[in-house]
Amino acid sequence: GGGYKPKFTKLKTLLEDEFQSDVEITGEGTPSRTGWFEVQVNGKLVHSKKQGGDGFPDSSQKLEVVVKAIKKALGE
Template sequence: MTVKVHIIYCGGCGYRPKFTKLKTLLEDEFPGELEITGEGTPSTTGWFEVEVNNKLVHSKKNRDGFVDSESKFKAVVTAIEQAMGK
């Protein structure tokens, strides 16, 4: 089963490079196993939200910040592994 990862990021804030970096890291961690999509908001929102199979697992608007540390990345990886049944 392919796990779906959807990332909503602030299009008005220039967060696309942060989305691209996280997408690349996840593709390296789970080669060929994920369907990763991204959506830039049309206005300034400050959002950087990560959903795994429609479940919110990381939220900048809920004070998680960016996925910019090993512990934050591992939390997303753990959520993906759980969705895979590992």
């Protein structure tokens, strides 16, 4: 429960704490949808709930996919 915003805020904080300024995380809750969530690394989109149909990383498996995409974009 609690809607989309608390989930977004928690995940944004988690990823920004791990990757600092290397990632840009944007999202928004909308009345007609559950919101959107995007992760960019150096201007490159690596995850998009809105455009790519990647969904919101609401499980540890989905989160790991996002983390791997970030690390790959960073060359780690």
